[in-house]
Amino acid sequence: MSDTQGRIDPITLGVLGGAFQAIGLEMGHALKRMAYSPAAQQVEDLGGGLFTVDGREICESDTTPMHIGSIPAYIRGFMRRLEGNVNPGDIIIHNNPYHGASHSPDLCVAIPIFWEGELTAWSASTIHLSDTGGVFPGIAIDVHDVWAESKIYDSLKLYENGVRNEQLWQFFIDNTRTPSYVIGDTEAMIAAGRLGEKRFLGLLERYGKETVTGAIEEFLDYCERMMRAQIEQVPDGTWEADGWLDDDGRNRGEPLYVHTKITIEGSDITVDLSKSCDNVVTGFNVPFGGSVLPGIYTVIRSVFLDEATFDDFIPQNDGIFRPIKVIAREGSIFNPSFPRSALSRVCPILRASDAAIQALAEVVPDRVAAGSSAIGVGVYTGYIPEKSEYWVHVEINEGSYGGRCGKDGMDAIDVLTVNSRNTPIEETDWLFPMRTERYELRDVEPAPGRWRGGIGIIRANRFMGDGAFTSETDRAYEAPSGLFGGSPGTTLRLYRVDPDGTEEPLESKQTNFSMSAGSTLVWEQACGGGYGDPLERxxxxxxxxxxxxxxxxxxxxxxxxxxxxxxxxxxxxxxxxxxxxxxxxxx
Known part of the structure; x- marks a missing residue:
């Protein structure tokens, strides 16, 4: 199946490429079908795929890039402690944000794949668990350090040589407020990992290790060439953009600076975030390996190698990442110093990604969008005495894109680097003591432009009993920017409505904010900016x-x-x- 120079023949290479892609997709479908929490089933806050021994991505599920692009860092993170002590039948759990995790609620379950006694690859997945035993239910913004945000499971063998460590399993379950969801989601990851292992072993048995591993390397090299060819079309230079985040969730009125500098030299691209603000005292920081890298990789790929514009098959794998270098100084919000918490990382990386797009607008104006909004992560919670556990509902409130060359901005959609789905009203009303009383496009006019900005959603959730919520969102003060004469978008609005109709404006970030029965939380998500002169529409x-x-x-x-x-x-x-x-x- 290979020539004298070791290259795989094109037909076999095509078959294996399709097989890799199918395995990633099948793992994602298995995760969604078997997961227990709505955040996994409906939002698809999960991901999985196959990876080389040293953690390079081979293939991935068609879910959020933050869950798959982070797994290489997870693998490097837990192998630095295990030091090669991995055996057939082992299953490793890991969520340390300073050693690869995208953030601590995203647990990774990794299964080593052995062939003829040798470690050959990894089958791994992650799911955002509804609760991992931090100081507050679900997630939180205002937490003191990494130990307060979550129980940390660093490079632990949940299974060793095929036998489950029952004491570790019991400790794991005892340290969550939502054991029903966490058990189901963890078992789903184990099952999806075993499915990936089975499928990869089937390829090795049919084609042989030399052919399969050779095909992997050829596909990685192919994707690298495709990405470099696109970058090379842009003239060398440096471009910058910046902006502000509302605050850190504790120190109100103190916005946080975000700066992105992009340099292109030949076929290499460097994204430098070092001028951004220092890490903050709350959990509003971003793990570098687990979130900054996959976030920037995703947005750069979307600009230079959007698969929707190519007829050629371009799988997502490590080869696409190779031309991209990301820099963030240690001690900054994008590379925090231990033991700062890095729990609430999605808004900062979305803001940095948006700035990266604005920086590239000068050189690739037909490939970028005007300013996009942040998503809103709402975590609703309360206690269930009869079950001796909490209910925790993790909900994504959609934002919108800015206008782009030739098209209006997309309305009511997840943006930039996340790619999660919405939670249907029926799901919320059925499973939780809440009622969604309004869910539609926000009633504001879109940002004017030759191509108008997108519109975010308005969502009103009423608590049927006493509870609390945490909000992780942004863009309450700085509207998404317009491009090339387009107007800025509309800022976020978040507020509580008491049973008597009184409205209480809220800051964009709240931690375990108390809600009484009958009160309603209303999200009005920010709207994207316009692109081009409105008089040319x-x-x-x-x-x-x-x-x-x-x-x-x-x-x-x-x-x-x-x-x-x-x-x-x-x-x-x-x-x-x-x-x-x-x-x-x-x-």
Whole structure:
């Protein structure tokens, strides 16, 4: 199956490439089918795939990149302690954010794959567990250090030589407030890992180790060449962008600086976050290996190697990451110093990713979007006396993208590096003592632009009993930016409505905030910025926005220079031409 130079013949290489991709997808489907928590089943806050002995990604599930792109760092993290002490039948659990974890609630379950007595690969997956025994239920923003955020499971063998460590398993279950969910989700990861192991061993048995491992290396090299070819099309240079996060969840009114510098030299790209602010005293920091790297890798790939624009098969693997170097100084928010907590990391990495896109706008304007919003992570919780455990609901509230060249920004969708799904209203109402009373597009006008910004969601959740919530979101003060003449988007709004109708504005980040029965939490997610001069937007597109109630007659004229005849629901072409001419002349 290989020539005299060791290269795999094209047909076999294609078959194995498809097989690798199928294994990753199948592992993801297995995780979703067998997982127990809604965050895993519905939100798909999970991921899995196959990895080389030294942790390089071979293939992945079609889920959130933060869960798969982090696994190489997990493998390096637990192998630094195990030092090769790995045997057939072992199953390793790991969640240390200073040694690879994306953050501590994301537990990794890794199974070594042996062939003829030799460690050959890894089958691994992660799920965001609903609770891992920190100081507050679920996740938290305002926590003191890494020990307060979670129980840390560092390079531990849950199974050794095929036998489960019952004492460790009991300790693991005793240290969560949601044992029903955690047991189910962990067992799902074990089953998905064994499935990946079985499928990979089937390839080794059919094609032989030399052919399979050779195909892996050829695919990694192929993806590296594809990525480098795209980067080389951009002239060498350095571009920068910056912005602000609302605060750290404790020190209100003190925004946090984020700076991204991108340098291209030939086929290499460097993303430098070192000018960003120092690490903070709360959990609003980002693990470097487990979250910064996969976050930046994802956004750079989306700009330079969007598979939707290529006819060629471009699998996601370690080869795509090789041309990308990421720098973050130790002691910064993107590379915190031990023992700072790094629990609530999603908003900072989204802000850095958005800044990376804005920095590249000057050189690849047709591949970028205007400013995008952050997502909102809501964690709702309460105690169930009859079960002696908590209910914890992890919910993703969708944001929106900014407008992009040729297309409006996408409404009500997960953004940038996360790729999670929404939680259906029926799921919330069925499983938890909550009622979703409103869930729709936010009733604000989109940011004007030749291609308008996207609109985030509004979601109102009423507590049926006493409970609490934690909010991890951003963009309450700095709106997503416009590009090339487009207008900025709309900022986030978060507030509580008491049973008597009184509204209480809330900061974007809250930790275990008490909610009484009958009170309602309302998320109004930020909206994306506009792209291009609004006066260049097609009048018929403005008319369509008016008919769909995105814009009013007044804003159509004011923002876009489009005059709409309300009686006939049509564009007054002559009046529009005159108004746009006046605007262009500055009158």
């Amino acid at each position: 097609e009048p018929e597109a403005v008319l369509n926005d008016y008919l769909e109630e995105f814009v009013s007659l007044e804003s159509a004229a004011r923002d876009y220079g489009v005059v709409i005849d309300a009686a006939s629901d049509s564009v007054d072409a002559e009046a529009t031409a005159r108004l746009r001419a006046e605007r262009a002349a500055g009158t």
